[in-house]
Amino acid sequence: MGSPLEHTLTDAVLARIEGNADPRFRQIMTSLIRHLHAFVRETELTEAEWFAGIQFLTATGQKCDDKRQEYILLSDTLGVSMLVDAINHRKPGSATETTVLGPFYVPGSKHLPMWADIAAGLPGVPAYVHGRVLDVDGKPIVGAELDVWQNDAEGFYDVQRPGASYARGKFTTDAEGRFGFRTIRPVSYPIPTDGPVGKMLLGMGRHPYRPAHVHTKVSAPGYEPIITHLFVQGDPYLGSDAVFGVKDSLVVEFVAHSAGPTPDGGNSTVPFHTAQYDFRLVKMR
Amino acid sequence: MGSPLEHTLTDAVLARIEGNADPRFRQIMTSLIRHLHAFVRETELTEAEWFAGIQFLTATGQKCDDKRQEYILLSDTLGVSMLVDAINHRKPGSATETTVLGPFYVPGSKHLPMWADIAAGLPGVPAYVHGRVLDVDGKPIVGAELDVWQNDAEGFYDVQRPGASYARGKFTTDAEGRFGFRTIRPVSYPIPTDGPVGKMLLGMGRHPYRPAHVHTKVSAPGYEPIITHLFVQGDPYLGSDAVFGVKDSLVVEFVAHSAGPTPDGGNSTVPFHTAQYDFRLVKMR
Numbered sequence: 001m002g003s004p005l006e007h008t009l010t011d012a013v014l015a016r017i018e019g020n021a022d023p024r025f026r027q028i029m030t031s032l033i034r035h036l037h038a039f040v041r042e043t044e045l046t047e048a049e050w051f052a053g054i055q056f057l058t059a060t061g062q063k064c065d066d067k068r069q070e071y072i073l074l075s076d077t078l079g080v081s082m083l084v085d086a087i088n089h090r091k092p093g094s095a096t097e098t099t100v101l102g103p104f105y106v107p108g109s110k111h112l113p114m115w116a117d118i119a120a121g122l123p124g125v126p127a128y129v130h131g132r133v134l135d136v137d138g139k140p141i142v143g144a145e146l147d148v149w150q151n152d153a154e155g156f157y158d159v160q161r162p163g164a165s166y167a168r169g170k171f172t173t174d175a176e177g178r179f180g181f182r183t184i185r186p187v188s189y190p191i192p193t194d195g196p197v198g199k200m201l202l203g204m205g206r207h208p209y210r211p212a213h214v215h216t217k218v219s220a221p222g223y224e225p226i227i228t229h230l231f232v233q234g235d236p237y238l239g240s241d242a243v244f245g246v247k248d249s250l251v252v253e254f255v256a257h258s259a260g261p262t263p264d265g266g267n268s269t270v271p272f273h274t275a276q277y278d279f280r281l282v283k284m285r
Numbered sequence: 286m287g288s289p290l291e292h293t294l295t296d297a298v299l300a301r302i303e304g305n306a307d308p309r310f311r312q313i314m315t316s317l318i319r320h321l322h323a324f325v326r327e328t329e330l331t332e333a334e335w336f337a338g339i340q341f342l343t344a345t346g347q348k349c350d351d352k353r354q355e356y357i358l359l360s361d362t363l364g365v366s367m368l369v370d371a372i373n374h375r376k377p378g379s380a381t382e383t384t385v386l387g388p389f390y391v392p393g394s395k396h397l398p399m400w401a402d403i404a405a406g407l408p409g410v411p412a413y414v415h416g417r418v419l420d421v422d423g424k425p426i427v428g429a430e431l432d433v434w435q436n437d438a439e440g441f442y443d444v445q446r447p448g449a450s451y452a453r454g455k456f457t458t459d460a461e462g463r464f465g466f467r468t469i470r471p472v473s474y475p476i477p478t479d480g481p482v483g484k485m486l487l488g489m490g491r492h493p494y495r496p497a498h499v500h501t502k503v504s505a506p507g508y509e510p511i512i513t514h515l516f517v518q519g520d521p522y523l524g525s526d527a528v529f530g531v532k533d534s535l536v537v538e539f540v541a542h543s544a545g546p547t548p549d550g551g552n553s554t555v556p557f558h559t560a561q562y563d564f565r566l567v568k569m570r
Contacts, residue, residue: 083326
């Protein structure tokens with residue numbers, strides 16, 4: 001059934017890639033064309049569905065600007081970002097697992113001293129996050145850098161509010177590989193749903209929420225840098241993260257404390273949380 | 286090799302599509318996610334390549350406006366448009382074959398009398414295109430409508446030139462199923478190469494040319510309408526159309542004539558071409 005072209009077209013398209021094309025580009029385009037055609041054949045896409053696809057892809061591109069990357073959101077919500085992450089960061093079992101960078105990273109955060117408060121002035125539950133940076137044998141790494149960022153108690157990152165700058169900072173491990181900073185407990189929040197990706201999630205019957213987390217980039221000379229999150233244990237969205245970023249090993253208990261002594265040697269007049277995590281880095285190959 | 290997530294992620298993403306999603310949307314997204322993930326696994330896409338892909342898709346969306354549809358161009362140049370066409374227009378062997386609509390169709394062209402000149406005032410080689418509209422048994426269809434459009438002698442469609450309107454028209458078949466119109470011989474031309482799709486073609490070592498053709502939409506009450514081209518026999522790009530639109534049955538000889546009598550009963554003082562083609566439509570099912 002069907003015209004001969006229906007069955008010969010894929011090979012005809014592949015034959016058109018010249019032998020002198022860059023071998024890696026050729027390999028990528030060959031795989032892409034094969035899968036794209038297989039998708040069309042498998043679904044027997046109607047012309048109206050094809051056009052809806054064209055409109056979706058166009059609208060997704062047009063939703064992007066210097067603050068919004070709807071295509072990364074699409075990649076995240078279809079599990080593609082986490083798959084790319086998994087393939088590119090195959091590590092020994094003892095190393096800290098990685099997860100998505102997300103769209104809210106901003107390079108150039110300020111270096112801050114141990115126990116500085118990255119959320120000074122923000123409403124929210126005070127939290128003290130601390131631990132060590134170790135190698136895979138458990139040896140402390142001195143002078144490792146932690147770049148951390150997170151949202152506020154209403155679920156927004158600073159870059160989502162015009163002109164705002166908060167809840168970001170860089171910390172350096174001490175002679176025993178220790179780091180510590182003060183913040184507020186992050187909250188779960190919906191990824192932006194006012195664009196094409198939001199409509200797609202709705203169509204699939206999916207919610208847009210991510211479980212609460214603190215983003216971290218950890219690096220040290222001679223070690224492979226990692227991009228990961230610390231997730232808040234008990235969050236209702238841990239089992240259904242809209243971007244599939246959760247790994248069990250990254251879920252951390254935020255322990256509730258009454259007012260009293262805090263890990264930085266101070267004293268809190270209000271209840272607070274503490275969270276402890278040791279990162280483990282792999283030597284650069 | 287690789288983390289467990291690398292192998293379980295596709296099923297985790299698919300499991301998230303709710304049972305209450307529209308069944309067809311579910312089917313399409315399931316196939317899309319499977320193939321997208323298979324593509325990433327097969328190529329072991331690096332993070333830099335993934336990001337280059339994000340940038341390409343974004344730029345393709347942002348190149349689109351009310352006159353330019355870069356995503357249709359992408360679909361065309363990857364053979365996806367022709368595949369969708371083939372799947373949606375499986376016809377008996379005697380019916381006229383279909384091909385891509387292309388980005389230059391404009392609805393609402395004027396109805397013109399037989400032998401009207403759609404290219405009046407345009408430089409180029411005069412051409413008389415004529416034939417019949419028949420059913421698959423060869424019986425003439427009276428009152429069938431031909432909507433035709435083509436480029437000028439420099440390779441541009443009117444919509445590519447601000448404010449211009451030319452080389453389009455609608456014709457109706459007479460009591461014997463005949464149509465005829467005057468035009469200029471179309472020329473081969475490059476699809477737009479100033480956008481992301483142009484760069485992609487270059488990377489694959491492909492040229493951007495389409496062989497010369499006249500676009501036609503043919504419809505008649507009670508018959509399935511068709512969208513097709515008449516290609517000019519002898520064109521150097523017939524074997525390598527940038528959008529894979531050529532089918533042998535759509536290649537027509539443009540016969541060269543010296544100055545003298547023309548098919549419309551007139552007389553030409555300059556050399557001209559004639560092309561003859563009978564369209565065959567299938568009864569509406």
